[in-house]
Amino acid sequence: MSEFHLYMAQRLSALVMAPFVLVHIGVMIYAIQGGLTAAEILGRTQGSVFWFLFYGMFVVAVSIHAAIGLRTILSEWAGLRGAVLNLTALAIGAILFAMGAQAVYAVTATGAA
Amino acid sequence: MSRAMVAASTSQRREKRGPKVGTTGPQITVTVQRGGPEGPGRKQQFQVPAYDNQTVLDVVSWIQQNADPTLTYRFACRVGMCGSCAMMVNGVPRWTCRTHVSKVLQDGAMEVAPLRNLPVIKDLAADMDTFFDKWVSAEAVHHPTASRDDPIAPIDPEAPERVTASAGIECINCAVCYAACDTVANNPDYLGPAALQRAWTLYNDAKDGAQDTILDAVSGKGGCHSCHSMGSCTAYCPNELDPLSAIAGLKRATTRRFFGKGRA
Numbered sequence: 001m002s003e004f005h006l007y008m009a010q011r012l013s014a015l016v017m018a019p020f021v022l023v024h025i026g027v028m029i030y031a032i033q034g035g036l037t038a039a040e041i042l043g044r045t046q047g048s049v050f051w052f053l054f055y056g057m058f059v060v061a062v063s064i065h066a067a068i069g070l071r072t073i074l075s076e077w078a079g080l081r082g083a084v085l086n087l088t089a090l091a092i093g094a095i096l097f098a099m100g101a102q103a104v105y106a107v108t109a110t111g112a113a
Numbered sequence: 114m115s116r117a118m119v120a121a122s123t124s125q126r127r128e129k130r131g132p133k134v135g136t137t138g139p140q141i142t143v144t145v146q147r148g149g150p151e152g153p154g155r156k157q158q159f160q161v162p163a164y165d166n167q168t169v170l171d172v173v174s175w176i177q178q179n180a181d182p183t184l185t186y187r188f189a190c191r192v193g194m195c196g197s198c199a200m201m202v203n204g205v206p207r208w209t210c211r212t213h214v215s216k217v218l219q220d221g222a223m224e225v226a227p228l229r230n231l232p233v234i235k236d237l238a239a240d241m242d243t244f245f246d247k248w249v250s251a252e253a254v255h256h257p258t259a260s261r262d263d264p265i266a267p268i269d270p271e272a273p274e275r276v277t278a279s280a281g282i283e284c285i286n287c288a289v290c291y292a293a294c295d296t297v298a299n300n301p302d303y304l305g306p307a308a309l310q311r312a313w314t315l316y317n318d319a320k321d322g323a324q325d326t327i328l329d330a331v332s333g334k335g336g337c338h339s340c341h342s343m344g345s346c347t348a349y350c351p352n353e354l355d356p357l358s359a360i361a362g363l364k365r366a367t368t369r370r371f372f373g374k375g376r377a
Contacts (some may be wrong), residue, residue, distance in 0.1 A: 007338035007364075008371055072339075076299035 006068050013065040020058045045107050052108035059100030067093030139163040141218060143172055145184065146226035149235045156224075157181075169209035169217065170198050173225060173237065186237035193351065196287030200237050201226040206292035208351040229292040244288050247304045252330035253311035256323035268319055278317035281310045281359050283352050290346035290356050302335030306346035306356035309337050313359035316366060328367050337363040 001009075031041070045051045071089035074080045080088060140160045148154020159176045170188055177184040188198040193211040200209050202217050203224050217223050231239040248254070259266065268275060290306040291297055297305050312331050315321040331337045337360045346356040369375070 002332065003334055003336060003338050004332035004367060004371075008368070011368075076296070 006071070010065055010068040013061040013068075016057065016061040017065060020054065020061070023054070024058070042107065046110060048108055052104065055104045055108060056101075059097060059104055062100060063093045063097035066096055140221075141172070141214065142222040143176065144222070144224040145173075145176065145237070146224075147184075147236050148233065150233050150240070154233070154236070163214070163221075167214045169200070169202050169207065169212045169214060169223070169225065172214060172223075173200075173209065184237070185235040194285060196285035199228055199287040199289045199292070199351075201229055201292065206289040206349055208287055208289060211351060228288055230294065230297045231288065231292065239288070241288060244291050244305065244307070245286075248308040248311060250330065251304045251308040251312040251336075252323065252327045253308050253315060255315065255318075256321050256326065258320055258322035266320065272319070274317045274319065277362070278314040281314040281354055281356070284310060284354060285352060287351065289349050289351055293345035293349040295343055295345060296339055296341055300335060300339055303339045304331070304335050304337075306340075306360065309340070309363060310346075310354065310356040310359040312337075313362050316363070325370075328363070328370055331363050332367050337367070340364075 067089045070092050071085060074088060075085055139162070141163045143159045143161050144156050145159060146154045147157050159180050161172050161175050161180075164171075170191065173184070173186050174188075177186065186198070186200070188210060189195040190197070191210045193208055196208070198209045199206060201207075201224075202209065202212060203219060204226075205217075206228060207217070209225075214223070225237060227233045227237050228239040231241065231244060234240050270276075270279070284307055286307065288307065290310075294303070294306055296303050309331060312327050316324055316327045321327075340357075340360045342357060342361070344357045347354070347358070350356065
């Protein structure tokens, strides 16, 4: 993958993330207005295809976006180059995706209503 | 270094140049970085007579001609056209021939060092090789569309692409933007603002026939996409050019090509 393709991937993932961030924060503020327990939240999200897709795509976009950004920082600040740099960035992306996917699975997929 | 000259002692003019070392009267304290490519050089202080009208280059020349003839620096035109005399003045890259001392003096003192982000040859003379090599790497070279036997194609100076190109062609290759750029400092592969700006002017030049070649060259490792848009290039350019916008233009052009669109 060339630097240009990484650049495009980071910009496009940002494009995906922007509305997700707004909806995520907006719904959060709206939903807790009347007070909301964890059980009530899970009751609405678990088994929901919408929230699975919403947060699933969010996690994919974050993993791509953050891994590429941190790759640049590791290169310029820590001086990492070549395979070490690429493998480190790949590992960061994989860890972010694994953690996010686990959360999405727990919140939307388990205990389906 | 062919177009520039390293200053040599001009003893004939010395007598007319004003006071010798130790002359009473207002003086400025000048700290000069000395040494070669082996690393950060030692710093040496000089007392230089202060005049009403005096550029930083005048001060450096005074030191070389009156205090220490071994001081190495580079200049040619002395009028802001050749781009040879750029140095770090109080940590800021400047064209020294057009920088008035009164503008940079801090408590009657100033510090002069070779340009940042480039190897040092000796004292204040930076090695410009990597800077110019990167112009070639960025395909910032003319790709002809016609030969000398063809008629000269008319160019409309008001055409939008020509206006865009014209905005960047007054670059004097002084490397002030290159020295100011933090991305260059942290990413040795980065082509730098000057090379990318020239690539952008050629991309918009109706007489350049290799738009795709240029976009390929600036899309690689250390290309325009490495720029973080911090804007030091535009902030410090002595000719008030705007490499930041030129690089943004290259980013736009490569993105348009990615989505299968032609020139804007």
